Amino acid sequence: MLEVRNLRKVYGEEPGGYVALEGISIDIAAGEFLCLLGPSGCGKSTLLNILAGFEEVSAGSVMFDGRPVKGADRDRMMFFQDAGSALLPWLTVEENVRFALRARRVPRSQWDDIITRYLSMVDLNNHRTKFPAELSGGMRQRLQIARALAVEPRVLLMDEPFAALDAMIRRRMHAILTDIWQRSGQTIVFVTHDIAEAIALADRIAIMSVGPCSSFMKIMDVKGARPRDMGDPASSAMFAEIERLLTPEIRRSEERLG
Amino acid sequence: MTETPAIHDQAAADAGMRARRRKFWRNNQGPLLAVLSISLSLVFWQVASTFWFDPFLVPPPSVVARAAWPMIQSGEIFNDVWISMTRVLVGFISGSAVAIVVGVLIGRIKVLHHLLDPVIELLRYLSPTAMIPIAVIWFGIGEMSKYFLIFWGTLFIVLVNTVAGVWRTPIARQRAAECMGVNRFEIFFLIVIPSATPYIVTGMRVAMASSFMSIIPAEILAADSGIGYLLQKSSMLLQTDKIFVALITICVLGFMTDRVFRLLVDKTLSRFTSSTSI
Structure with a gap:
């Protein structure tokens, strides 16, 4: 569904510019849950922005359903870490979802049903008339999920969506997201720097090296039925393996940033 | 028991x-x-x-009240208030309107920003008071020169705030809207302008206060009516009590206008101004 071939992303002029991504290739299948995992500065958000169409490639290609990606597209919905800035703070919970439906030109007669369905799915149906500022961080993130799902995109691109939430809320969000994904069959590309989160959620994990010239170090299949527990031997073995791979990268990342 | x-x-x-x-x-x-x-x-x-003080130089409140009473009874003070208020409002509203339109354009169009910003950055240091002499030559001492001076003062304050507000519109908010299929034109009106509204309103409040400060020198130097003129005339006649009446009037007027402005904002724009602190 999404095909990335020899992608290269350079900031500034070539030669001499900063090569953020180099030689990235991956096929993402319809209905797949893919995690992009790596320490900060590995260009995973850049890759996600390119998949969304917000940024252009410097070389290589990104195809969506056989057509090159050019600009944002309603079939690929981006989901942001900072729900506060992604939502419209001057609209209530239900108005935020309605805004998306109107933008998507969904017939007016269906609005109420869709809003109720998706707000119930994320447990916000009792807070329809509240403003985002009156919600907790986890509730705002759930509202963003409801808004993103209401327009029924085929691909959800999620940029560290739960990184700012505390651990308990994050587990709950994982359960909600997994449930929705299993029911809807949407394709999800999920960026994270949390190994446990990637193992809990993904079908496949693409592990990225630190820039410059970030690329995939390894792409791993995650086996085992959900919900996955870090206590499972398979999961903990995977955790250890990924940690081994990433430890030198994290050191490099620190050296570069420090 | x-x-x-x-x-x-x-x-x-x-x-x-x-x-x-x-x-x-x-x-x-x-x-x-x-x-x-x-x-x-x-x-x-x-x-x-x-x-402690010479009551002639600093007349006590009782004396000021006695001086104010006939001015209130004859309506003389209200006349001056009305004239000054009209000048402030005309200059303030026209200045804000122009500043908001130009500000959102500068905030959105890079070329326009690079073209206009240097001029704005230089001109905004010319306070309305600095512009009084040339305003009098351009527009005389009639109403137009006062409208212009208040317009001038308001313009730059609201402009700078509007541009800042447009720039601070979170990129995530615009991109999320793009993903929903909102076009560029709609993003401008449905996302950017509402996001900039708190900044614009803050700029307008500051500009309102500064308009009250600039109308007085303008009327002292170039007018034959208004509160500033009342100050000037009372000074010439050494009527310190009337000077204090005028000064208090300015305080009350500025305070009340700000409260009314805030009330209007709360009634009409509270969605945009009160819910931004996420």
Whole structure:
């Protein structure tokens, strides 16, 4: 569904510019849950922005359903870490979802049903008339999920969506997201720097090296039925393996940033 | 035997009364202290002008009130207030309107920003007071010169705030809208302008206060009516009491206009201004 071939992303002029991504290739299948995992500065958000169409490639290609990606597209919905800035703070919970439906030109007669369905799915149906500022961080993130799902995109691109939430809320969000994904069959590309989160959620994990010239170090299949527990031997073995791979990268990342 | 309950009742009633008083104090602490603040200041002023200062140089509140009364009765003061207010409002509204339109364009169109920003950055240091001499030559001492001066002062304050507001529109908000299929034109009106509204409103409040400050020198130097002119005329005639009437009028007017402005904003734009602190 999404095909990335020899992608290269350079900031500034070539030669001499900063090569953020180099030689990235991956096929993402319809209905797949893919995690992009790596320490900060590995260009995973850049890759996600390119998949969304917000940024252009410097070389290589990104195809969506056989057509090159050019600009944002309603079939690929981006989901942001900072729900506060992604939502419209001057609209209530239900108005935020309605805004998306109107933008998507969904017939007016269906609005109420869709809003109720998706707000119930994320447990916000009792807070329809509240403003985002009156919600907790986890509730705002759930509202963003409801808004993103209401327009029924085929691909959800999620940029560290739960990184700012505390651990308990994050587990709950994982359960909600997994449930929705299993029911809807949407394709999800999920960026994270949390190994446990990637193992809990993904079908496949693409592990990225630190820039410059970030690329995939390894792409791993995650086996085992959900919900996955870090206590499972398979999961903990995977955790250890990924940690081994990433430890030198994290050191490099620190050296570069420090 | 029969007395004890009565005493209990009395004690309970007293306790209840005390609790109510405490509650009243807690709930109205702000307004009560505000009244106290103004009253104490007036008392202090009265005492100071009577015993320390020359009452001619610093007329006490009682004298100022006596001077104000005939001005209120004859409507003379309201006439001046009305004239000054009209000047402030015409200049403020036209200045804000132009600043908002130009500001969102500069904030959105890079070329326009690079083209206009250097000029704005230089011109905004010319306060309305600095522009009085040339305004008088351009527009005379009629209404137009005052409208222009207030317009000038408002323009740059609201402009700078509007541009800042447009720039601070979160990129995530615009991109999320793009993903929903909102086009560029709609993003401008449905996302950017609402996101910039709190900044614009703040700029307008500051500009409103500064308009009240600039109308006075403008009327002192180049007018034959208004509160500033009243100040100037009273000064020439050494009527210190009338000067104080004019000064107090400015205080009350500025304060009230700001409150009315805030009330209007709360009534019409509270969605945009009160919900931004996420």
